[in-house]
Amino acid sequence: MYNYAMAVEPVAALDKVFELASRVGDLMHAALTERGLTPARAEVLLVLHGRARPMVQRELSQALHCTPRHVTALIDALEGDSWVSRRPHPSDRRATLVALTEAGAAAAERLGNERETAAATLFEGLPAADIAAFMSVADHLLTHL
Amino acid sequence: MYNYAMAVEPVAALDKVFELASRVGDLMHAALTERGLTPARAEVLLVLHGRARPMVQRELSQALHCTPRHVTALIDALEGDSWVSRRPHPSDRRATLVALTEAGAAAAERLGNERETAAATLFEGLPAADIAAFMSVADHLLTHL
DNA sequence: TATTGTTATACTCTATAACTATA
DNA sequence: TATAGTTATAGAGTATAACAATA
Numbered sequence: 001m002y003n004y005a006m007a008v009e010p011v012a013a014l015d016k017v018f019e020l021a022s023r024v025g026d027l028m029h030a031a032l033t034e035r036g037l038t039p040a041r042a043e044v045l046l047v048l049h050g051r052a053r054p055m056v057q058r059e060l061s062q063a064l065h066c067t068p069r070h071v072t073a074l075i076d077a078l079e080g081d082s083w084v085s086r087r088p089h090p091s092d093r094r095a096t097l098v099a100l101t102e103a104g105a106a107a108a109e110r111l112g113n114e115r116e117t118a119a120a121t122l123f124e125g126l127p128a129a130d131i132a133a134f135m136s137v138a139d140h141l142l143t144h145l
Numbered sequence: 146m147y148n149y150a151m152a153v154e155p156v157a158a159l160d161k162v163f164e165l166a167s168r169v170g171d172l173m174h175a176a177l178t179e180r181g182l183t184p185a186r187a188e189v190l191l192v193l194h195g196r197a198r199p200m201v202q203r204e205l206s207q208a209l210h211c212t213p214r215h216v217t218a219l220i221d222a223l224e225g226d227s228w229v230s231r232r233p234h235p236s237d238r239r240a241t242l243v244a245l246t247e248a249g250a251a252a253a254e255r256l257g258n259e260r261e262t263a264a265a266t267l268f269e270g271l272p273a274a275d276i277a278a279f280m281s282v283a284d285h286l287l288t289h290l
Numbered sequence: 291t292a293t294t295g296t297t298a299t300a301c302t303c304t305a306t307a308a309c310t311a312t313a
Numbered sequence: 314t315a316t317a318g319t320t321a322t323a324g325a326g327t328a329t330a331a332c333a334a335t336a
Contacts, residue, residue, distance in 0.1 A: 008276045010264035014169065016283040021166030023290050024159065040326065058294060068295060070327065077325095094294040094335045119155035122286055131153045133278035138161040141267055145168050185303065203317060212305060213318060222302090239312045239317040 031114070035107065036081060040064075042111060044074050045083060045100065049108035054099035056089060083107065176259070180252065181226060185209075187256060189219050190228060190245065194253030199244035201234060228252060 025039070032042050047063050048055060055063075061071045075098055078084045083104035089095035100108065123131060170184070177187050192208050193200060200208075206216045220243055223229045228249035234240035245253065268276060 008268075008273070008280060010268040011261050013268060013276065013280055013283075014260075014264045016280065016287070017162060017165050017169070020162050020283055020286055023287065024162070027290065038325065056294080066326085067328065069297090069329085072296060073326085089294095092294080092336075096295070115159075116156050119159045122289055123153075123155040123158060126282060126285055128153070130278040130282050131158065133275040134282040135153060135158055135161065137271060137275050137279040138158075138165055140271055141165055142161070142168065144267055145172065183302065201317080211303085214306085214320090215304060217319065218303085234317095237313075237317080239310095241318070 037083075037107075040066075040070075041074055041078055041083070044078060045104055045108040046111060048084065048098065048100050049105060049112070054087075054097040056092075056095045056097060058095065060098065078104070182228075182252075185211075185215075186219055186223055186228070189223060190249055190253040191256060193229065193243065193245050194250060194257070199232075199242040201237075201240045202243060203240070205243065223249070 029039060032038060037045075043064060044060065047060065051063075057068065057071045057075065060075075061068045064071070064074075066074075075084060075086065079086055082101055084098050085101055086096050086098055089097050174184060177183060182190075188209060189205065192205065196208075202213060202216045202220065205220075206213045209216070209219075211219075220229060220231065224231055227246055229243050230246055231241050231243055234242050
């Protein structure tokens with residue numbers, strides 16, 4: 001018996017990716033707002049936490065794919081809320097070192113943990129083969145962009 | 146033989162969704178910029194084209210999930226570039242009817258076509274079963290949000 | 291001469307609140 | 314009294330350009 005529903009519309013599949021990203025993004029945005037963070041600022045905390053060392057703003061602009069100007073604004077805001085601190089670079093007097101405060105490191109740690117448990121919950125109950133196929137399709141799309 | 150790589154990290158899978166959405170979004174953004182459009186403004190054109198009739202701004206704000214204030218700004222910009230036109234509602238003098246101009250309708254038509262061919266190209270060569278699994282996982286995630 | 295971070299400026303997305311005209 | 318759209322205001326992301334201090 002033929003299954004006429006088998007042919008998948010590529011546009012619909014791509015739309016699903018956007019809807020997924022949008023809905024998950026909205027949830028994360030809401031969770032971050034509760035803590036006085038924004039997605040871009042949270043990303044700074046996560047990058048700093050991942051590197052596990054102070055970073056020069058120039059490094060941050062490269063890691064975040066944003067302009068030095070934007071880094072200035074992000075660090076201004078994060079410093080104002082005591083998530084990070086600035087201090088002069090010891091050998092290069094043009095540069096500024098940005099480090100997580102204790103509060104910032106704790107927040108980054110929590111954010112990472114919550115992201116993991118949320119993702120695990122979401123994928124719970126799905127057949128491993130389907131998840132593998134999902135990843136394989138995603139990889140195919142990413143490499144063909 | 147055991148395959149130690151079989152267990153998929155849910156966080157990695159979710160990250161792929163974001164990377165995918167971000168990369169595709171960047172491409173679309175660049176394509177729109179060339180035509181003097183932004184994603185939000187292009188969405189207005191597509192919605193108007195989909196409904197195939199003039200819409201009141203209030204309708205647009207609901208269809209776009211944005212505030213009436215934002216609709217005013219979007220239509221101001223689109224009208225300034227002659228993609229859409231405003232005219233008074235015939236029976237409700239509070240309301241404004243927004244219609245695509247010929248240029249706007251043509252642009253919406255092109256955007257839709259290009260989206261379809263791009264999506265088809267992207268998914269080309271993938272096993273139908275994998276695409277089906279991809280959709281199934283995406284649906285599972287969307288319903289469990 | 292090149293690089294780091296800043297000030298200056300601008301555009302877009304987005305939201306809330308107050309207001310006007312109309313229903 | 315409620316609704317449609319506007320003005321006013323604001324915060325956030327993003328970008329370019331010019332500039333000062335330093336390398």
